[in-house]
Amino acid sequence: MAKISEKKPNKNQARRQNIYMDYGAATHVDPRVLKSLSRFPSEFFGNTMSLHSFGRKAKAKLEESREILADLINAEPREIIFTGSATESNNLALKGIASANRQKGGHIIISPIEHSCVKESAGWLEGQGFEISRLKVDEYGLVDPREVKKLIRKDTILVSVMHANNEIGTIEPIEEIGKICRNKGVYFHTDAAQSLGKIPIDVKKMNIDLLTGSSQKMYGPKGAACLFVRKGIKINPILHGGGQEFGLRPATVNVPAVYGFAKAGLFCGKEMRKESEKLRKLRDKLIKGIKAKISGAFLNGHPQKRLPNNINFRFEFIEGEALIAKLDIKGIAASTGSACSSEKLQPSHVLLAIGLAPQKAHGSLRLTLGRWTTDKEVNYVLEVLPEIIKELREISPFKK
Amino acid sequence: MPNNFYTKKVMNHFKKPHNYGRLEKADGVGTVGNAVCGDVMRLYIKIGLDKKKQEVIKDIKFETFGCVAAIASSSAITDLAKGKTLKSALKISKAGIADSLGGLPPVKMHCSLLASDALAEAAYDYLFSNKKEIPSDLEAKHKQISKDRKRTEKKYKDWMEEQKKIMDKN
Numbered sequence: 001m002a003k004i005s006e007k008k009p010n011k012n013q014a015r016r017q018n019i020y021m022d023y024g025a026a027t028h029v030d031p032r033v034l035k036s037l038s039r040f041p042s043e044f045f046g047n048t049m050s051l052h053s054f055g056r057k058a059k060a061k062l063e064e065s066r067e068i069l070a071d072l073i074n075a076e077p078r079e080i081i082f083t084g085s086a087t088e089s090n091n092l093a094l095k096g097i098a099s100a101n102r103q104k105g106g107h108i109i110i111s112p113i114e115h116s117c118v119k120e121s122a123g124w125l126e127g128q129g130f131e132i133s134r135l136k137v138d139e140y141g142l143v144d145p146r147e148v149k150k151l152i153r154k155d156t157i158l159v160s161v162m163h164a165n166n167e168i169g170t171i172e173p174i175e176e177i178g179k180i181c182r183n184k185g186v187y188f189h190t191d192a193a194q195s196l197g198k199i200p201i202d203v204k205k206m207n208i209d210l211l212t213g214s215s216q217k218m219y220g221p222k223g224a225a226c227l228f229v230r231k232g233i234k235i236n237p238i239l240h241g242g243g244q245e246f247g248l249r250p251a252t253v254n255v256p257a258v259y260g261f262a263k264a265g266l267f268c269g270k271e272m273r274k275e276s277e278k279l280r281k282l283r284d285k286l287i288k289g290i291k292a293k294i295s296g297a298f299l300n301g302h303p304q305k306r307l308p309n310n311i312n313f314r315f316e317f318i319e320g321e322a323l324i325a326k327l328d329i330k331g332i333a334a335s336t337g338s339a340c341s342s343e344k345l346q347p348s349h350v351l352l353a354i355g356l357a358p359q360k361a362h363g364s365l366r367l368t369l370g371r372w373t374t375d376k377e378v379n380y381v382l383e384v385l386p387e388i389i390k391e392l393r394e395i396s397p398f399k400k
Numbered sequence: 401m402p403n404n405f406y407t408k409k410v411m412n413h414f415k416k417p418h419n420y421g422r423l424e425k426a427d428g429v430g431t432v433g434n435a436v437c438g439d440v441m442r443l444y445i446k447i448g449l450d451k452k453k454q455e456v457i458k459d460i461k462f463e464t465f466g467c468v469a470a471i472a473s474s475s476a477i478t479d480l481a482k483g484k485t486l487k488s489a490l491k492i493s494k495a496g497i498a499d500s501l502g503g504l505p506p507v508k509m510h511c512s513l514l515a516s517d518a519l520a521e522a523a524y525d526y527l528f529s530n531k532k533e534i535p536s537d538l539e540a541k542h543k544q545i546s547k548d549r550k551r552t553e554k555k556y557k558d559w560m561e562e563q564k565k566i567m568d569k570n
Contacts, residue, residue: 319438319465319470322468325411357436358436358556359436359556394420395420395421395471396463397441397463398440399463
C-alpha cells in the first residue's frame, strides 16, 4: 500500500513493480480500520443477542456501526440491515421484495448491466413465475428514466437499477429514476456496491427505498455489507432463524467485520471530497494518456458521468486475457471483460449491452484506482501499456 | 490468474513466443478461428525435401490474436513441427501440444486444437496448391474446419466481412 509509493525503484528492477489497479474488485483494508479492530477478539467477541455484559458490549458496537453507516447515506439507523456480502444484500432486496409483494403483482424491472447477483436473482425469480423487464442502455451504459416510466405497470413491484456500474463506471440517473418510482408507488432498489463511499449518496433526496453497500469495496474488511431498507417497506427475509437485524437477516452478526465496515465508511465520508478529487485527476490523466499514446483505443462508459476511479478501454485487435497477463508480468494488476478470462467463455454482458459486438468486447481493460494510487504509478502504466499493446499487435494476424 | 492458472511452460512461451511473424513466400498458409470467439491463428510453412526425398517443414511461423493459451499453443506447435516430415507433423495432436506445455486448463484445451487445425490447414493449402495427393483424413479435417467456418460466418456475417477486409489488406 503506502510502501509502494515510497519504494525507490532499483535501476535493475525498474521493470518489475507492484501496482494494484483493481480496486473495483477488492480494496486493501485501511490500516486505521485494522487498528480499530484490534480489541475485538478479546473485548467485543460476544454474541449481540446475549444479555450479559459481553453481549451488550458487542451490541453497542453493532448499533454504533448502524449509526455511522446511516449517517453516510442520510438514513435512520433502524433502516440499516447488515448482511454478509453485497451479493446477499442484492438477493435479499430482490427476493425479499418479490415474496412480500406478490399480492400486488409479479413484475420487476432491472437494467441490463446489473452485477450478476442482481441479474441472476432476477433470472431465478423469472423461473418462479415473476415477470422481469430489462431496460435498455445507451452506448455509455446510461438508463433512460423515461423508459423506466414507460415500463412501469400496475403490477410492477420493484425497479432495480445500479448506482454505478462495476465494469465501465457509468453513474446512472438514480435520483430521477427514484422520483418516477416514488410517484408511481413502486419500490426502487439501487446496488451501490461500487459507489458507496466514493460519491455522495442521500437516500432521502434520491428517493431510494433499498440500497446495497459493500465493505470490501471501500477499504473495510470482507464479510460485511448492508442493505438499507426504508421504513415501512414490505420485505421478507430470505434466511430464516433467530430475530437478528430486525428479523430480516437472522444469523449471529459478524460484529468485527461490521464495525470495520462502519469505520471504513466514516473515513470515506470524511475524505470523500478530497479523495475523489485526487482520483478524478489521476483517472483523467490515464484516459488522456492512453488515448494519446495508443491507436485504436476507445473509452468504454461515459466520459463525465463515471466513477472517479474507473477507467475502461477497448483496444482494437487485442485480446483481454493476454493483455492482463502481460500487465501482470510487468507488475500491474488490472481486469478485463474478455470472454477468454471467464469460466463461461462469454464476453461481459455489460459490454454487449452497450452495443459492442463480441469481437470488440474481447479487448477491454479495466483499471480501477484507489486510496493508495500515486501519480508515479499512473506514469508507469502509461509507459508500459503502449509497449504491451504493441507487442501483442506485433504477433497478431490483424496487424497493420 | 496467470501464475497458478497456467504452467510455467505456458507462461514462458507466452512471454517469449518462438517463431512469430510472417513467413514471406510460404508454401502453405492456414488460418483458423475467428475474432468473435476471441482467437485467430495463422500458420505459415515452408516445405523442403530431406535425404529420403520426403517433404519436411523447413520453416514455420505463426501470427495469433488470442489469449495466453492461444499464443502459447501457437508457439509450441512451431517448435514441435519444425524439422519434422509433413507426414509426422500432421500427427501432432491437441493433447501433444498441451503435453509439451505441461498441460492446459480444461477450459483452454480448444486453443491447442486450434493450433493443430491451423497446421492441418497450412498443409492442406500446400498440397492443394501444388496439386499433390491429399490424404483422406486431412481432406476430412479440412472439410470439417470449412464447415465450422461457414457456420460461424453465417452467424456473424458482418464482422467476418470486416475481418476479411483487414486481413486482405495485409
